[in-house]
Amino acid sequence: MTTATTTAPQAPLLQLTGLTHTYRVGSKKRTVLKGIDYAFEAGRMYAVVGPSGCGKTTLLSMASGLDVPTSGTVRFKGEDIAAIGQTRYRNRHVATVFQSLNLLTYMTAVQNITSAMEITGVKGVDRRKRATELLDLLGVDREDQNRRTLRLSGGQQQRVAIARALACEVDVLFADEPTGALDHDTAQGIVGVFQRLAHQDGKCVVVVTHSREVAAGCDEVLELKRGRLLRG
Numbered sequence: 498m499t500t501a502t503t504t505a506p507q508a509p510l511l512q513l514t515g516l517t518h519t520y521r522v523g524s525k526k527r528t529v530l531k532g533i534d535y536a537f538e539a540g541r542m543y544a545v546v547g548p549s550g551c552g553k554t555t556l557l558s559m560a561s562g563l564d565v566p567t568s569g570t571v572r573f574k575g576e577d578i579a580a581i582g583q584t585r586y587r588n589r590h591v592a593t594v595f596q597s598l599n600l601l602t603y604m605t606a607v608q609n610i611t612s613a614m615e616i617t618g619v620k621g622v623d624r625r626k627r628a629t630e631l632l633d634l635l636g637v638d639r640e641d642q643n644r645r646t647l648r649l650s651g652g653q654q655q656r657v658a659i660a661r662a663l664a665c666e667v668d669v670l671f672a673d674e675p676t677g678a679l680d681h682d683t684a685q686g687i688v689g690v691f692q693r694l695a696h697q698d699g700k701c702v703v704v705v706t707h708s709r710e711v712a713a714g715c716d717e718v719l720e721l722k723r724g725r726l727l728r729g
């Protein structure tokens with residue numbers, strides 16, 4: 498006699514359900530996200546595109562636990578991030594590269610990365626060595642790696658912020674216009690780094706971009722239009 502075994506379907510890595518967000522501007526309300534349902538999977542790279550002001554950064558802020566939606570849920574591996582705890586979710590499971598970069602400008606590039614690794618709880622690696630490897634990979638030269646980030650150019654700072662996100666060894670990377678301050682070749686290099694992160698390391702990479710070339714390098718292009726996320 499054979500016994501039938503049933504396995505529960507695995508929850509998506511990141512599931513947005515009914516995600517809605519409304520801002521109050523004076524006495525008026527404006528709903529930028531209108532009940533977004535979407536499942537993001539491991540091993541894939543997604544582009545989120547759409548005109549300026551359509552709500553892309555807002556969507557990333559909600560999905561990365563930086564902000565709380567008016568209604569709806571974000572589930573990570575099946576668990577509501579409110580139950581995981583927003584701060585724990587942000588520190589342990591996701592990395593972000595936002596337009597404001599949020600580098601600690603009084604620290605060097607290497608120190609920005611090693612301190613983020615400490616916060617995220619990356620263990621069993623020589624943090625300084627890893628930071629140097631990633632900065633080398635992203636083309637920040639050794640001299641600049643040890644300068645305070647305040648002294649670096651916008652493009653160099655953007656690469657430091659990306660290296661910091663990669664160092665955190667989390668499941669999801671959210672990047673908002675990560676190549677905005679970079680020349681074409683450097684931007685394409687970063688797209689390649691993100692593709693390897695998704696396809697070789699099995700991470701989920703979500704990139705907000707206005708660049709057609711960056712979007713073309715992604716597995717799925719999602720358009721945010723009138724508060725809804727449409728598959729391109």
Ligand SMILES: Nc1ncnc2c1ncn2[C@@H]1O[C@H](COP(=O)(O)OP(=O)(O)OP(=O)(O)O)[C@@H](O)[C@H]1O
Pocket residue numbers: 520521522529547548549550551552553554555556
């Ligand atoms: N804290 C806030 N309070 C009020 N309105 C806000 C707030 N944050 C964003 N908005 C508004 O929400 C809308 C969406 O903004 P968001 O930054 O998400 O757009 P975006 O698609 O990322 O734009 P861009 O491509 O220019 O970066 C905009 O109209 C913006 O003014």
